[in-house]
Structure formats: C-alpha cells, structure tokens
Amino acid sequence: xxxxxxxxxxxxxxxxxxxxxxxxxxxxxxxxxxxxxxxxLLMVLTRWQAVxxxxxxxxxxxxxxxxxxxxxxxxxxxxxAALYLTSAVILNSxxxxxxxxxxxxxxxxxxxxxxxxxxxxxxxxxxxxSYVPLQAHPLYYLGVILFAVGAILGCVVFFATVMVAKTEGxxxxxxxLVTFGAACAAIxxxxxxxxxxxxxxxTLLWSMGLIPPMDAEVYRLIFWGxxxxxxxxxxxxxxxxxxxxxxxxxxxxxxxxKVCRSAFVLYVIFICIASEHHILVDPGFSAAHKSxxxxxxxxxxxxxxxxxxxSVPAATEVALRKKGYTRxxxxxxxxxxxxxxxxxxxxxxxxxxxxxxxxxGVIYGTEQLNILSHNSLRIPGHFHATVVAGTTLAFxxxxxxxxxxxxxxxxxxxxxxxxxxxxFGVPIMVFSTFMMVAGGFGISRxxxxxxxxxxxxxxxxxxxxxxxxxxxxxxxxxxxxxxxFCIIAVATLLIGKKIEAK
Amino acid sequence: MSITPLPPGWWKxxxxxxxxxxxxxxxxxxxxxxxxxxxxxxxxxxxxxxxxYTIRVEDFNTLAENFMExxxxxxxxxxxxxxxxxxxxxxxxxxxxxxxxxxxxxxKLKKDETYRLHLSSIDVLHGFSVHPLNLNFEAVPGWDYVLxxxxxxxxxxxxxxxxxxxxxxxxxxxxxxxE
Amino acid sequence: xxxxxxxHPKGSFILVMIFFVTFLALYLLNWKLLSELWIVx
Numbered sequence: 248x249x250x251x252x253x254x255x256x257x258x259x260x261x262x263x264x265x266x267x268x269x270x271x272x273x274x275x276x277x278x279x280x281x282x283x284x285x286x287x288l289l290m291v292l293t294r295w296q297a298v299x300x301x302x303x304x305x306x307x308x309x310x311x312x313x314x315x316x317x318x319x320x321x322x323x324x325x326x327x328a329a330l331y332l333t334s335a336v337i338l339n340s341x342x343x344x345x346x347x348x349x350x351x352x353x354x355x356x357x358x359x360x361x362x363x364x365x366x367x368x369x370x371x372x373x374x375x376x377s378y379v380p381l382q383a384h385p386l387y388y389l390g391v392i393l394f395a396v397g398a399i400l401g402c403v404v405f406f407a408t409v410m411v412a413k414t415e416g417x418x419x420x421x422x423x424l425v426t427f428g429a430a431c432a433a434i435x436x437x438x439x440x441x442x443x444x445x446x447x448x449x450t451l452l453w454s455m456g457l458i459p460p461m462d463a464e465v466y467r468l469i470f471w472g473x474x475x476x477x478x479x480x481x482x483x484x485x486x487x488x489x490x491x492x493x494x495x496x497x498x499x500x501x502x503x504x505k506v507c508r509s510a511f512v513l514y515v516i517f518i519c520i521a522s523e524h525h526i527l528v529d530p531g532f533s534a535a536h537k538s539x540x541x542x543x544x545x546x547x548x549x550x551x552x553x554x555x556x557x558s559v560p561a562a563t564e565v566a567l568r569k570k571g572y573t574r575x576x577x578x579x580x581x582x583x584x585x586x587x588x589x590x591x592x593x594x595x596x597x598x599x600x601x602x603x604x605x606x607x608g609v610i611y612g613t614e615q616l617n618i619l620s621h622n623s624l625r626i627p628g629h630f631h632a633t634v635v636a637g638t639t640l641a642f643x644x645x646x647x648x649x650x651x652x653x654x655x656x657x658x659x660x661x662x663x664x665x666x667x668x669x670x671f672g673v674p675i676m677v678f679s680t681f682m683m684v685a686g687g688f689g690i691s692r693x694x695x696x697x698x699x700x701x702x703x704x705x706x707x708x709x710x711x712x713x714x715x716x717x718x719x720x721x722x723x724x725x726x727x728x729x730x731x732f733c734i735i736a737v738a739t740l741l742i743g744k745k746i747e748a749k
Numbered sequence: 750m751s752i753t754p755l756p757p758g759w760w761k762x763x764x765x766x767x768x769x770x771x772x773x774x775x776x777x778x779x780x781x782x783x784x785x786x787x788x789x790x791x792x793x794x795x796x797x798x799x800x801x802y803t804i805r806v807e808d809f810n811t812l813a814e815n816f817m818e819x820x821x822x823x824x825x826x827x828x829x830x831x832x833x834x835x836x837x838x839x840x841x842x843x844x845x846x847x848x849x850x851x852x853x854x855x856x857k858l859k860k861d862e863t864y865r866l867h868l869s870s871i872d873v874l875h876g877f878s879v880h881p882l883n884l885n886f887e888a889v890p891g892w893d894y895v896l897x898x899x900x901x902x903x904x905x906x907x908x909x910x911x912x913x914x915x916x917x918x919x920x921x922x923x924x925x926x927x928e
Numbered sequence: 929x930x931x932x933x934x935x936h937p938k939g940s941f942i943l944v945m946i947f948f949v950t951f952l953a954l955y956l957l958n959w960k961l962l963s964e965l966w967i968v969x
Contacts, residue, residue, distance in 0.1 A: 303919060337752050374913050380873045380890060381915070421755040463874060463889050490751035500750050500929065502937070504759045506768060529887040530801030530868075530894035537797065538786035546779040553775040557944045561767065561937035562751075565929075573934040580939060606951045614786045615796055616958050618965065621885040622876045622911035689883040691876065691911030696919040702828040702851075703922040705880055705907050765931060767941040774948060782955070795962050796969040863967075884965050899967035 250341065254652060255746070260417075261653070264345035265335035265408075269328045269653050271352055273646070274740070276324035279359070280639075281733045283316030288726040291678075295719025296697060303695035304372070310693065312366045314375030318477075318634065319391075320359045323398050325642050326432065326484050327351060330405040332653070333429035333487065338422075340412035348404045354397030361390030374693060376474065379450060379466040388451035395440040395447075402433040402440075424501055424508070425494075428487025431511040432480050438519045439476035446470050464531040471522035478634065479518040482552070483511065485600065485638040488645045489559045489593055495648050496590040497583065499566035507558055513551035517544040524612035528621045538614045549609055556601045563593075588664050592644025595672035599636025603679055604629060622693075624686030632679040635725075640672050643732050650736065656743030664735050671728025677721035685714040797886075800895040809869045809893055813846040817854045825855055825924075832923070842867060842895075845908075847875035847888040849915050852908045852923025860903045860927050868894040876912030879925065887912060900927040 251260045286309050292300040301309065335342040342348060365371050370384030377383055409430065412418055422430065446469040452458045490507070493499035501507045523540035526532060567579035584590045607629040611620040620626060650658050658664050688711035690697050698704050764772075790796050816835070823834045833854040837843045839862035846853045847870045858864060868877055868888050875888040886896060908923035 304916060307913070307916070307918070338754075372916075376913075378874050378912075381913075418754040420757060421759065423754050424751040463891055494751045498750070502929065503762050503764050503768060504755060505762060506764060506772070526887070528797055528885055530798075530889055530892040534790060534797055534799050535787075538783075542783040542786055546783050549782075550775055550779045553779075553944075554772060556947065557768065557771045557937075557940055560943060561940040564937040564940045565931065565935055568935045568937075576939045576942060602947055602950065606947075606954055609782065609951075610955055610958050613782070613958075615789050615793060616962055618795055618797065618885055618968070619883050619958065619962055621887070622878065623883060623885065687883065689878065689880040689909070691878060691909055693913040694911070694919045699907075699909075699920055699922040700828075701917065701920040702830040703907060703924055705909060705922060707881075762929070765936065767937055771941060771944055778948070778951075785959075789959075793959075793963065794967040794969070795965050798969055879966075882965055884968065896968050901966050 256652060259336055260339045262335045262341045264348070265331050265342035266653055268342070268345065268348045268352065269331045269336075269649070272324050272328040272331070273649060273653075275352075275356065276321050276328065277646075277733055277736050279316050279320035279324060280729070282363075283313055283321055284726055284729045284733070286310075286313035286316060287729075288723065291719055291722030291726070293695065294697075295715055295722070297716060298719065299696075301695070306695040307372050307374075307693075308366060308369060311371060311374050312363065315359075315362055315366065317639075318375060319394065322481055322634070322638065322642075323394075324355065326436075326480060327355070327398065327401040328649070329484055329488070329645070330401055330429055330433060331408075332649070333426045334405045334408035334412070336653075337426050338409065338412040338418045340408060340415065340417040343404060343407035343411045347400055347407075351397045351401040351404065354393050354400065358390045358393030358395075358397060361386055362394065365390065376470065377450070378470070379453070379460050379463055382454055385451055385454045388447045388454060392444060392447050392451065395443045399437055399440050402436050405429070405433050421504075424504060425487050425491045427508055428483055428490065428511050431515045432483035432487065434515050435476055435483060435519060436480045439473050439480060442469055442473035442476065446473060464526070464529060467526050467529065468522060468532075471525040472519070475522050475525065476519050478630075479514060479548070481634060481638045482518075483514050485596070485641045486511070486555050486559070488641045489555070489597065490562070492589050492593040492641070492644050492648075493559060493563045493566070496587050496593065497563050497566045497570075499562040501558060501562050502565060503558075506554060510551040510554040510558070513547050517547040517551075520544045521548065524617070527612070527614050527617035534614065541612055541614060546609075549605070552601070552605055556597070556605070559593075559597060586665050588647045588668050589644045591668040592640050592647070592672070595668055595676075596637050596641040596644065599632050599640060599672060599676050599679075600638070603676055604633030604637055607683060608633065620686070622691055624690045624692050625683045626686070627692050628679045628681075628683030628686055631675065631682065636672055636675045636679060640668060640675070643668065643671070646732075646736060650739050650743070651746055654740060654743075655746045656739050657746060658735065659738035659743045660735050663731055667728060667731045667735060669728075670731055671725055674721040674725035674728060678718055678725055681714045681718040681721065685711055685718060688714070690715070798894065798896045800897070802893045802895075803891060804869065804893040806871045806890050809844075809867075810846065810871050812867070813844040813853065816842075816844040821854075822857070837864065839863065841865070845877070845888075846871060847877070847910065847921075848872050850910070850917040850921040852910070852921065855924045855926065857926045857928065858900055860900055863897060863899045866896045866898045868896060873914050874912045875910045875914050875921070878909040878911040880907040880909050882906065885911065900925075903927045
C-alpha cells in the first residue's frame with residue numbers, strides 16, 4: 248500500500264497528499280475565477296456607458312470584490328497548486344508536512360471567505376488597494392492577513408519539500424527549470440506577503456480604533472511593496488509555466504539554462520524593491536528616488552522579461568525545427584500545434600503579456616510618462632494585458648494538462664477546449680488595447696460614471712466613445728471565453744472520462 | 750527539458766548567436782530607458798515636482814480658504830454645487846483643495862504665465878486630472894504638493910478626480926479656466 | 929545544446945525584433961505626447 252501512485256503518462260511518482268492539495272487549491276482557484284469573471288462582466292457592462300448596468304454604489308462594491316477575487320484569490324490559489332506540483336510531483340518526492348499544506352488551504356479559504364462576505368455586506372467599499380484614510384471594517388483587513396499567512400505557509404511547504412527531495416535523493420543534479428522558476432516565485436511571495444502583513448496589521452488596528460492612521464503616502468509605499476511585487480509572483484510562475492507548456496506541447500528544452508535561470512534571479516533580486524512606479528506623481532519622494540526605484544531596479548526586471556521573451560519562443564522554435572519544420576523562417580510557427588489549447592494558450596499569453604502588457608507597463612511606469620497615465624483607464628488596460636491575457640491564460644493552458652495528469656480525467660468538450668484560448672485570449676487583448684486607447688482620452692479608472700453627475704459634466708468626444716464600445720463588446724466576448732474555460736474544467740471533473748492509472 | 754533535473758556542467762553551455770545579439774540589444778535598451786528619466790529633468794519641461802511639504806489638514810484648509818478669499822472675483826454654480834472663482838496674479842502661490850467630493854476653487858489663470866500650484870486633500874486621497882490634457886497628479890491628505898505650472902493652452906478645462914474617494918467619486922469634477 | 933544551421937531560432941529573433949521596434953516607437957511617441965503638455969515640475 249503506497250502513498251504514491253505512478254503516473255502512466257509521465258512516469259513520475261505522485262504523492263497522494265500532494266495530489267489532493269493540488270486538486271483542492273486548483274478547484275478553489277477556478278471557483279474564484281468564475282466569481283471574478285461574472286463580476287468582470289458586470290464591470291465591463293457598466294464602464295461601457297451605453298449599457299451602464301450597475302448603479303454607482305454597487306459598481307464600487309463589486310469592483311472591490313472583482314479585484315480581490317481575481318488578483319488575490321484566483322491567482323494565488325492556483326499558484327499554491329503550482330507550487331505543490333512543481334515540488335512534490337516534478338521532483339518525484341513526498342510533500343513535506345502535508346498538514347501544513349492543509350493549514351495553508353484553510354487559512355486562505357477562511358480569509359478569502361471573510362473578505363468576500365464583508366465586501367458584499369458593504370463593509371469594504373475601498374477597492375483592492377484600500378488606501379488609507381479610506382477605511383474598511385476590521386474583518387476585511389483580518390481576512391486579507393489570514394489569506395496572506397496561509398499563502399506564506401504554502402511557500403514554506405514548497406521549500407521544505409524541495410529540501411526533502413534533495414536529501415532523500417529523489418532527483419539528481421540541479422533543480423529542473425520549472426521548479427527553479429517556481430522557487431523564485433515563492434521567494435518573491437514570502438517577501439511580498441510580508442509587506443502585506445506589515446501594512447495591514449497597523450491598518451487593522453486603526454480600523455479598530457486602537458491607533459491613529461498611517462500617513463497616506465507611507466501606506467501607499469508599503470502597500471505597493473505588497474501589491475506590485477505580488478504581481479511578480481504571478482510573472483515568475485507564469486514564465487515557469489511557459490517553459491512547462493513548451494515542454495509538454497512540443498517537447499522544447501531551454502536553449503541555455505544559464506540564461507533562463509539568471510533571468511529568474513534578476514526577478515527575485517530586483518522586483519521586490521519596485522513599488523514606486525505607483526507613486527510617481529505623488530508628493531513625498533524625490534525624483535532621484537522615484538527614477539532610481541522605477542528604473543535601476545525595474546529595468547533589470549524588464550531585462551529579465553525581455554530575455555524570457557526570446558528564450559521561450561526560441562526553445563519551441565528549436566524543438567519544432569528539430570522535428571523537421573525547417574523551411575523558411577516561419578514554417579515552424581505555421582506547423583505548431585495550434586489545435587492544442589496548451590500551445591495556443593502559451594503563444595497568446597506570450598503576445599498578451601509581452602507585447603501589450605510589457606511595453607505599456609514600461610511606458611506608463613516611466614517617471615515622467617506617468618503624468619499622462621496615472622489613474623486613467625490606461626492602467627487597467629495595461630494590467631488586464633499582463634494578468635489576464637498573460638498570466639490567467641497561461642494558467643488556463645496549464646490546467647489542460649493538470650486535468651488529465653493530476654485529476655486523471657480526459658478534458659471534457661475537446662472541441663470547445665481547442666478554441667477556448669482563442670475565445671478568451673484574443674478578445675481580452677482587444678479589450679485591453681481599447682481600454683488603453685480610452686484612457687488616452689483622459690477617461691479615468693474606477694469611475695461609475697465618466698460623464699460626471701451633480702455638477703460639471705465632461706465630454707470626451709466620439710473617438711473615446713467608440714473605444715469604450717469596442718472595449719465593452721470585446722470584454723463581453725472575453726467573459727464568454729472565460730466561462731467556457733470554467734465550464735470545461737467543471738464538466739471534466741464531474742463527467743470527464745477517467746484515465747486509469749497504475 | 751524544463752521539467753527534468755539538470756546534470757552538472759550546464760552552467761558552461763555557451764550562448765547561441767541569436768541569444769547574444771538579443772541580450773545585448775536588450776541591455777542597451779534598458780540602459781537607455783533608465784537614463785531617459787534623469788535626462789528629461791534637464792531637457793524636458795514636464796517632470797514630477799520635487800517640492801512637497803508635510804502639512805496638517807486643517808492648516809492646508811486655512812491656507813486654501815485665505816487664498817480663495819484674497820483673490821475671489823465671483824462664484825459659479827452647477828447642480829448642487831457652488832464654487833468660488835478665483836483669479837490670482839501670475840507668479841503667485843495658488844491653492845487647489847480637494848475633498849469629498851469637490852475641487853475648490855475654480856482657478857482663472859493666464860496662458861504662458863507660471864504659478865506655484867499647491868495641491869492637497871483635506872480628507873482622503875484624490876486624483877488631480879486635467880481634462881482633456883490628461884495631466885495627472887495625486888492629491889494626498891497631509892502633504893502639500895507644490896507644482897510649478899505654466900498653462901500653455903487656453904480654454905476651459907475640467908478637473909476630474911481619478912483616485913477612488915467614496916460614493917460620489919464620479920461626480921467630483923472641477924474646472925480650471927486659462928485665458 | 930549544439931544546433932545545426934537549420935535549427936537556429938531565426939524566426940523567434942525576428943519576432944522579438946518586431947517587438948523591440950514596436951517598443952521603441954510607442955516609447956518615443958509617448959515622450960512626444962508628454963512634451964505637448966503644460967509645463968509642470
């Protein structure tokens with residue numbers, strides 16, 4: 248009788264406690280994705296003012312929840328699953344202290360649940376950023392703290408498992424690249440979640456009336472030490488998954504492990520200090536400080552991304568060329584497995600994250616260029632390209648392998664699965680693009696009514712209106728693509744054909 | 750493969766031509782975009798101000814009120830709101846107060862003249878966004894942010910609040926007039 | 929890994945160069961737009 252089963256497809260030994268934790272975190276992640284996605288639909292139908300479906304109070308409330316459900320819950324629950332997968336499963340090892348893993352899950356679930364309920368009850372109309380002096384109910388901050396502590400525990404289990412695998416000799420040599428990337432993500436996670444605790448604990452005490460409020464600018468600085476760096480957990484994990492998908496879809500190997508790993512290390516060293524691109528047009532920090540922080544550090548992380556931007560496709564190109572697709576410069580691309588949702592997710596994610604998200608991120612995050620961008624719709628346009636077209640789509644691609652390999656079920660509705668990444672990825676990129684165009688006309692983010700009400704009104708002109716309409720339409724289609732993913736995932740778990748394992 | 754452990758010696762793998770070229774280009778680019786920011790402080794006319802002071806909310810409010818009283822030339826109403834219209838002399842210290850959910854006052858400035866604009870909030874964070882220029886700065890309670898500003902175009906501009914500040918955030922719209 | 933001449937990732941190199949040129953163009957365009965704003969500092 249064994250705590251392990253052997254995967255009939257990869258030959259890897261899968262530790263059952265690890266498998267259970269992967270499953271429950273992945274399923275919970277997809278539940279939050281569904282919730283966040285429905286909220287996203289409501290958001291887009293409100294910002295598209297021709298429809299304007301939600302009244303202001305509800306818009307602000309649900310926008311707060313949309314941010315939490317997507318940026319925090321969906322993504323971090325999925326990353327916990329990824330951490331258990333890349334440690335225990337890829338290294339052929341048992342998971343260290345599974346009970347701590349369960350503590351991770353329970354804390355995150357309880358924390359996430361408290362936050363969700365408090366928001367819906369109207370106790371936290373403060374946005375995901377909860378900028379002081381806006382104040383939420385104490386339970387909101389407590390919920391976020393519990394969630395963050397749970398996530399830190401997940402990272403601890405990851406590292407402990409890697410150490411166990413090393414000492415028990417379940418793998419020989421250096422860590423596989425995917426695990427290395429996940430380790431970098433976990434290091435960033437521990438640092439960034441600690442920032443979250445540092446900023447939320449005094450804020451919690453303030454909301455309980457025990458201490459005076461923090462200086463508004465100090466809060467912004469530390470919050471974004473949590474807030475942006477936590478996005479880098481997503482970037483690191485996404486890049487690790489890109490390499491994983493390259494291997495799984497076309498059998499690619501990184502061209503040069505030294506280059507890839509150095510790029511990951513650049514992420515770890517430099518991204519954790521990079522929070523000031525959120526406060527470039529704020530008082531309180533000198534220009535030297537702002538540009539030093541946003542550039543010397545950020546641009547080294549940008550360098551890392553640019554390295555991966557070549558490395559990932561190049562590895563797949565070499566793998567495809569080795570299969571014989573050597574005619575011309577792009578035969579490999581034409582002959583790539585575009586019908587494999589793992590591949591199409593990979594490629595669309597690369598384009599969405601790199602082209603749309605990356606370029607605009609550097610531009611908007613440049614000290615002076617931020618004057619043109621801060622708090623306009625350009626900003627959510629940028630991060631929907633990175634986090635949704637980039638990270639979320641890559642995670643969806645990975646799910647198409649997790650379902651048969653871990654859940655041991657064949658993907659349901661394979662015809663739909665084939666087109667799902669296109670149905671989601673392409674409209675999201677159109678959505679992001681036109682959101683940014685609309686932002687260029689001065690339309691602000693987080694506003695329930697861009698025309699104003701009660702006093703002066705604003706006229707943006709027809710080009711802005713057209714941009715918003717395109718944004719609205721593509722946003723709706725993207726939500727359908729996201730819903731398709733959730734339907735496929737849930738259907739697979741309920742009615743997918745079981746794959747017999749040894 | 751990215752999912753298999755590496756045998757020792759992987760560090761010594763030489764880079765391929767394409768990698769070397771691309772990484773070189775990327776490094777040069779990153780250096781250039783890093784230098785661009787301090788460089789623009791010398792050659793460019795739009796920068797984030799380096800003049801800011803901590804200030805108590807009540808004190809900023811007093812300064813703003815005194816300013817509005819000193820240079821008031823009239824009032825304007827729209828909807829439920831009424832604003833002072835204020836015409837300060839060029840070169841002076843001018844104050845813009847933000848609060849839930851109003852920008853005070855309506856400033857009447859002269860084109861191509863320079864002013865020291867003191868920007869702050871007396872309650873929560875607000876976002877100072879001049880429309881249709883798309884000029885954006887943050888108004889922070891407890892901080893007096895001094896922007897040395899020269900309007901180079903004339904007309905009637907809206908000040909849109911673009912930092913979420915509560916229930917009527919979307920209605921928080923002010924006006925600046927440049928003659 | 930050693931690559932034969934026909935295995936070199938030329939296509940990816942062209943793709944990242946397209947990315948780079950786009951980056952350059954959008955970046956410079958934004959500085960141009962910034963220079964047309966009111967003078968502020």
